[in-house]
Structure formats: C-alpha cells, structure tokens
Amino acid sequence: MNKILGIFGLLIFVCLFTTVLNDSFVGQYNLYNTTRWSALFGILSIGVAFVIITGGIDLSIGSVVGLVACLLPMLVVGQGYSPTAAVLIVMLVAGGIGLLHGLLITRLDLQPFVVTLCGLLFYRGFARWLTDDGTLGFGQDYDGLRLLAIGKPCSWATMLLGGGICLFLYGLWNLGRLRPHGDAQTHGDAQTRGDAQTRGVLDRDVDMQRKISAWSIPAIGVLLAVAGASRFWLGWESGPGTALFEIAGYQIRSLGIEVTEEAALMPSTVMKVAGTILFVPTLVVFLFWAWQSDAGRMKKPSALVLGSLILLGLCVWQLVPLFRSAAADDRWQVGAIEVSGEMFKTVLMMIVFVVVGAVIGSVGWLISAAGTASGKSKALTPALIATGVMALLGQTPLAATMVPMPMLIMIALAIVASIFLNRTVYGRYLLALGRNEEAARYSGINTKRMIVVAYVLCSLAAGLGGILFALDVNSVQPSGFGNFYELYAIAAAVLGGCSLRGGEGNILGVVIGAAVMRVLYNAINILGISTKLEFAIIGMVILAGVIVDVVVKRIVAKRAVLAAEEVG
Structure with missing residues (x-):
C-alpha cells in the first residue's frame, strides 16, 4: 500500500507541477489523449507485470506489438478475413508466442533475457519480411472495427x-x-x-x-x-x-x-x-x-504538512500569474529591475517544483506516520x-x-488481472514462485506450468495492445512500430511496485505507473523540453525504481534482524 500511495503521490505531483507551468495540460483534448495513451501502455504493463512477478523479463513486447499490428490489416484488408476472425487469429499468434517463450525457458532451461531478446529481433525481422517493409493500414472502410481504439x-x-x-x-x-x-x-x-x-x-x-x-x-x-x-x-x-x-x-x-x-x-x-x-x-x-x-510522533509531520500547504497556497497564488506574464512577455519588471529570458522561468520552475514536492511528500509522511500511530x-x-x-x-x-474505449478495456483487464493475482490460488502460486522458486516447487506448485502461464498472459496482453495501437494509429510501419514499448511497460511495472527480483506486484500500482510514464512524456512536450531526453528520463526512472527496491529491501531486512535480536 505504501508503494501505491508513493507512486500515486508522484502522479499528482507531476500533474500539478505541469499544470502550474502550463494550463493547457488540463485541456480536454490533452486529457483525452493522455488517458487514451496511458490506457494503451497500461495494457502492456499489466501483461509484463505477471512475468516480472515470477522473477522473469520479457524484452519482446514491442516486437510482438509490431508483428500483431502488421498481421491484423494484412488479414482484414489484404486477405479479406472478417474483423472477428482476424482478431482471433492474431490473438492466437500472440498466445502461441508466449507459449513458445515459456516452453523454451522451462523445458530447455534458457534464460528469459536471452529467449525474449531473440524474440525481439526475430519478430521484428519477420514482420518486415512479411510486409516487405511496406506501410499498412485500414483506410476508411473499417471505422466500426477502429472504434475499439478511437471510440x-x-x-x-x-x-x-x-x-x-x-x-x-x-x-x-x-x-x-x-x-x-x-x-x-x-x-x-x-x-x-x-x-x-x-x-x-x-x-x-x-x-x-x-x-x-x-x-x-x-x-x-x-x-x-x-x-x-x-x-x-x-x-x-x-x-x-x-x-x-x-x-x-x-x-x-x-x-x-x-x-x-x-x-x-x-x-x-x-x-x-x-x-x-x-x-x-x-x-x-x-x-x-x-x-x-x-503527539511526539506527529509533531513534525503535522507542522510540515500544514506549513507546506500554506506555503503552496501563497507561493503558487503569487507565482503563477508572474510566470504566465513572463511566458507571454518574456520579461519581468520589478521597479527599476528587469529580469528576462530563460533564467527567470527556470528559477520559477524550480521554486514551484520544490513547493509542490514538499506538499506531496509531507502528505505522504503524514499518512504513513498517522496510520502507524x-x-x-x-x-x-x-x-x-x-x-x-x-x-x-x-x-x-x-x-x-x-x-476513450481503450481505457474501458484496460479497466476491465485490470479488474480481471487483480482478481486473478489476489483472489485465486494461481495468483498466489505466481507470487510464491517469484519469492522462492525452489521452495514453491517443494511445496507442490507446478512452477514450470505457472511460468508458461505468465509468459502466455504477457504475450496476450501485448497482442491486445498491438491490435489497439494499430487501430488507433491506422498506419503501421513494421520497421519502427512498437519500438521500445517494452521499456515503457517494464518501467511502469517497476514504478508500480513490481520487484525485478520477483515475488511482489500490484495491478493498481502498475496502472498508476503507466499513467506516470505517459504524463511524464506529455509534460516533456508541453513544457518545451527536448523530446530527445525521453529515453534518458525512462532510463532514470527504471534505475530509480530498482535502487529504491534494493534500498527498501535492505532496510526491511535490517529491521527484521533487529526485531529478532530484541525478541531473543
């Protein structure tokens, strides 16, 4: 729960920070696009979460998305298949890919990294050969089918x-x-x-x-x-x-x-x-x-949250009009002193950044401390x-x-995935497998079968994502469609509380993590930051998530040792 509250606080912080600097972030058009793309990447993230929970990894998600996105218009437009039959076929292909990955990992004892890396290369190359590197689409003849993505x-x-x-x-x-x-x-x-x-x-x-x-x-x-x-x-x-x-x-x-x-x-x-x-x-x-x-435990958090809320109100109330004026006129006049250019904007951005961050952090501290007390x-x-x-x-x-229709699909998928993970015995098997595969096997769990199930679920989610991405964009270029989508999915899962060591994961956290990734990307564009930094930011997010995961585990382990010594 603390991880979910933390990532949710980060989402609110990024949204507030971006809105303060540019109110077009909360425009209806931008909100619709942000929620739509968050849902599309959320579907991929839910799938990869099952694999990460088992302690594995899937690097082929983007290539599976590209392959499925190419096959669907080929079958519907090129071969004349009905949309229903084409969707079923491409989903069977996606499920077969996951089954193949699972069997190679469990029957031949290959490393998941190697298997899925080879899949990343093979599916991309196969899609390019199959389509002769041509651009595919649905045109204007299949608007009913495209409602799955743009409805x-x-x-x-x-x-x-x-x-x-x-x-x-x-x-x-x-x-x-x-x-x-x-x-x-x-x-x-x-x-x-x-x-x-x-x-x-x-x-x-x-x-x-x-x-x-x-x-x-x-x-x-x-x-x-x-x-x-x-x-x-x-x-x-x-x-x-x-x-x-x-x-x-x-x-x-x-x-x-x-x-x-x-x-x-x-x-x-x-x-x-x-x-x-x-x-x-x-x-x-x-x-x-x-x-x-x-009272003693809550004194500092209470003072911090109340003081930060007051500070936020005063600072933002005064700074937002100044920033908007500076953004429009590119200058700021106070008496005889004139400050212009990017320096003022940068300083103002940092002030707002610190204030909003202090509020979000203090509220999280307050909830954590008060909940314990x-x-x-x-x-x-x-x-x-x-x-x-x-x-x-x-x-x-x-x-x-x-x-957007993809949001409804993602919500339904998230509910089913959450029930499967938390309310069924097979979900408990996946978590137990991720924590300790050998212990899970000795306790009677068919660990090989559960690993195969995890990879099949991941590929099915990638197949569904490929269908929706293709219908949304309506122009599929096999050489680049879906490139690096696995990075978004893995980063969202890690941000949402999935440990790369396995054994931990929460579907709600993964969905919020996917939203954070897309909001970050959207903020980069709206605030005028170079999009060349997109992958640098993704890399930093993944690294930060792994570092936090390791540090938290060490702290928990030390506390457990100290508690055992006190009892002893």
Missing part, C-alpha cells in the same frame, strides 16, 4: 456515476459482514496483562476503526455517484449514437446522450466544491486523532485521499471529457 462510449462523469454506485453497493455488502469484536491479538496482549479496563478500551478503539473504515466506502461511493449524476441535472437528450457493427443489414448503434455545456461542467463544479468542503474537516479530524494518539486516523485515509483528489480534479474539465 468514445461515455464521459468520465458517467464513469463516476457507475463507479460510485458499485462502490456504494460494495460498501453496504461490507457493512453487512461487519461484526463488533476487538482485534484478537490486541485482546490477547491485554488479557496477558490482566487489565480488563484496557481490554475494553482497546476493543472499543478497534470497533470504531472498523466502523469508520467500513462507512467510508459507501460514503465515498455516494459522493462519486452524486458528482457523476450532476451531469444530467440540467436536462439531457438521448438518441442513436455511433454505428458499432452490422448484422444482417441492420446496424447496431450505441446510445448517444447529449447534454448542454453547463450540464457537462456540473460534475467538475460539484467535485471542486464538495471535495474542498469535505477535505478540510477530514484533515482536521485526521490530525486530531493522530496527535491525540502520539493511530488506527482511527488510518481508517480516515481513504476519505482524505478521495476528497483531496476530487478537489483537485474539480479544477479541471476531466469530468466533461469523453472516456
């Missing part, structure tokens, strides 16, 4: 409405399972001390923590549902939407919903007002409970994050922006 089925406000209802129902179901009883371990410790009063206090604290945590879920769900539903408060009209496909001469169309411009902006207004109003009392109660639990504060963490994010999103037109 806009609904707005983000509608997603908020649906997600809020689902979260509310889940919260009610979770409340039904809630039973008033204290924590067994805590109760046992108190019983050992023989202090009945302490037992009663501890039981009441634990029950309160559970109630707060349980009620926060449906409360957040109601808040999201109200924000999403506000899109339809000022009236709306429905009618036939885009043609999806044709059956026996009859066109199947989506449902088209039109609202006024004022209605489309309502969810942003509701999120901004409600999030801001609710965030302040939530933060106050959070701080009060944390301070009451352990007080269970009640920890139970408020979801509400604190939800209201804060809503207040920030309310400042943007995101709720009025349409959802």
Whole structure:
C-alpha cells in the first residue's frame, strides 16, 4: 500500500507541477489523449507485470506489438478475413508466442533475457519480411472495427456515476459482514496483562476503526455517484449514437446522450466544491486523532504538512500569474529591475517544483506516520485521499471529457488481472514462485506450468495492445512500430511496485505507473523540453525504481534482524 500511495503521490505531483507551468495540460483534448495513451501502455504493463512477478523479463513486447499490428490489416484488408476472425487469429499468434517463450525457458532451461531478446529481433525481422517493409493500414472502410481504439462510449462523469454506485453497493455488502469484536491479538496482549479496563478500551478503539473504515466506502461511493449524476441535472437528450457493427443489414448503434455545456461542467463544479468542503474537516479530524494518539510522533509531520500547504497556497497564488506574464512577455519588471529570458522561468520552475514536492511528500509522511500511530486516523485515509483528489480534479474539465474505449478495456483487464493475482490460488502460486522458486516447487506448485502461464498472459496482453495501437494509429510501419514499448511497460511495472527480483506486484500500482510514464512524456512536450531526453528520463526512472527496491529491501531486512535480536 505504501508503494501505491508513493507512486500515486508522484502522479499528482507531476500533474500539478505541469499544470502550474502550463494550463493547457488540463485541456480536454490533452486529457483525452493522455488517458487514451496511458490506457494503451497500461495494457502492456499489466501483461509484463505477471512475468516480472515470477522473477522473469520479457524484452519482446514491442516486437510482438509490431508483428500483431502488421498481421491484423494484412488479414482484414489484404486477405479479406472478417474483423472477428482476424482478431482471433492474431490473438492466437500472440498466445502461441508466449507459449513458445515459456516452453523454451522451462523445458530447455534458457534464460528469459536471452529467449525474449531473440524474440525481439526475430519478430521484428519477420514482420518486415512479411510486409516487405511496406506501410499498412485500414483506410476508411473499417471505422466500426477502429472504434475499439478511437471510440468514445461515455464521459468520465458517467464513469463516476457507475463507479460510485458499485462502490456504494460494495460498501453496504461490507457493512453487512461487519461484526463488533476487538482485534484478537490486541485482546490477547491485554488479557496477558490482566487489565480488563484496557481490554475494553482497546476493543472499543478497534470497533470504531472498523466502523469508520467500513462507512467510508459507501460514503465515498455516494459522493462519486452524486458528482457523476450532476451531469444530467440540467436536462439531457438521448438518441442513436455511433454505428458499432452490422448484422444482417441492420446496424447496431450505441446510445448517444447529449447534454448542454453547463450540464457537462456540473460534475467538475460539484467535485471542486464538495471535495474542498469535505477535505478540510477530514484533515482536521485526521490530525486530531493522530496527535491525540502520539503527539511526539506527529509533531513534525503535522507542522510540515500544514506549513507546506500554506506555503503552496501563497507561493503558487503569487507565482503563477508572474510566470504566465513572463511566458507571454518574456520579461519581468520589478521597479527599476528587469529580469528576462530563460533564467527567470527556470528559477520559477524550480521554486514551484520544490513547493509542490514538499506538499506531496509531507502528505505522504503524514499518512504513513498517522496510520502507524493511530488506527482511527488510518481508517480516515481513504476519505482524505478521495476528497483531496476530487478537489483537485474539480479544477479541471476531466469530468466533461469523453472516456476513450481503450481505457474501458484496460479497466476491465485490470479488474480481471487483480482478481486473478489476489483472489485465486494461481495468483498466489505466481507470487510464491517469484519469492522462492525452489521452495514453491517443494511445496507442490507446478512452477514450470505457472511460468508458461505468465509468459502466455504477457504475450496476450501485448497482442491486445498491438491490435489497439494499430487501430488507433491506422498506419503501421513494421520497421519502427512498437519500438521500445517494452521499456515503457517494464518501467511502469517497476514504478508500480513490481520487484525485478520477483515475488511482489500490484495491478493498481502498475496502472498508476503507466499513467506516470505517459504524463511524464506529455509534460516533456508541453513544457518545451527536448523530446530527445525521453529515453534518458525512462532510463532514470527504471534505475530509480530498482535502487529504491534494493534500498527498501535492505532496510526491511535490517529491521527484521533487529526485531529478532530484541525478541531473543
């Protein structure tokens, strides 16, 4: 959870920093493109996460994307296959590639690095030979198929409405399972001390923590549902939407919903007002409970977060107009002193960078320290994050922006992958295999089969990504299509909490990591930084992720040794 909060904080920081320097970052067109490309790379990242969790690596993802992207228009346009049959064929090819990788690694004991590196070279060369290095595409004849990549089925406000209802129902179901009883371990410790009063206090604290945590879920769900539903408060009209496909001469169309411009902006207004109003009392109660639990521990984080928030408000409020003025006039006049050029902009960027970074870091420190010090504060963490994010999103037109179809596909894939990894025995097998393959094998797990499954899942995700990339771009050049996409996928997985040593991984973190990678790329373009630094930044991100992973493991190991010595 700490890794997820850390990468989520990084995402917010990059978005805030870029928005402060250039407000075109939160324009509807840019938000749509950023979410679309984040979803496309998120699909690849989810696939490679399964391989990394087992302790392996797949360097052939980009080449598989390129091969599949070439095969699809060849089959549909060149050979006259139906779109459904062509999609099934290319997905079977992608699955076969993953099966081949898994068998070579498990049956011949080849290194994953070598196998997938050879695959990277072979699939790229094969695609170039197959197409004679020609450019392929779908033209204008397959718009129904291309809706898989370029469709806009609904707005983000509608997603908020649906997600809020689902979260509310889940919260009610979770409340039904809630039973008033204290924590067994805590109760046992108190019983050992023989202090009945302490037992009663501890039981009441634990029950309160559970109630707060349980009620926060449906409360957040109601808040999201109200924000999403506000899109339809000022009236709306429905009618036939885009043609999806044709059956026996009859066109199947989506449902088209039109609202006024004022209605489309309502969810942003509701999120901004409600999030801001609710965030302040939530933060106050959070701080009060944390301070009451352990004043000494919370003194520095509390002072830092409150001081940084005040500093952020003052500095950004004063600096943003100055920066915008300097960006427009390329000069800054204070009395008789005139500062112009890139120096002022650079200094101002660094100031904003430090301020926003301090706020994000202090909030993370606050949540971590308060969660350790007080269970009640920890139970408020979801509400604190939800209201804060809503207040920030309310400042943007995101709720009025349409959802790209790849985002819906990625969300569905992420839910299925998360259930598979965390709620099934096979997901536990993958995690156990990554932690210690020999121990997993001795415990009865068919480790070879699970490795094959991981590589098949990775290649299937790459195949799906190749289909969507081809449909989105509609112009496939086999020599370069998908180049270095494996770097984006691996970097996103590492950023999202997957350890390159294996045994650790979280799908939500991987999705956020993919978003961070695309937002970084988008920020580079918007802020006018040379795109030649793109791969340098990716390399730095991967290196930083590996260094953090190693350092954290060493710290945890040292703490475990110290704890064992104290017990001994």
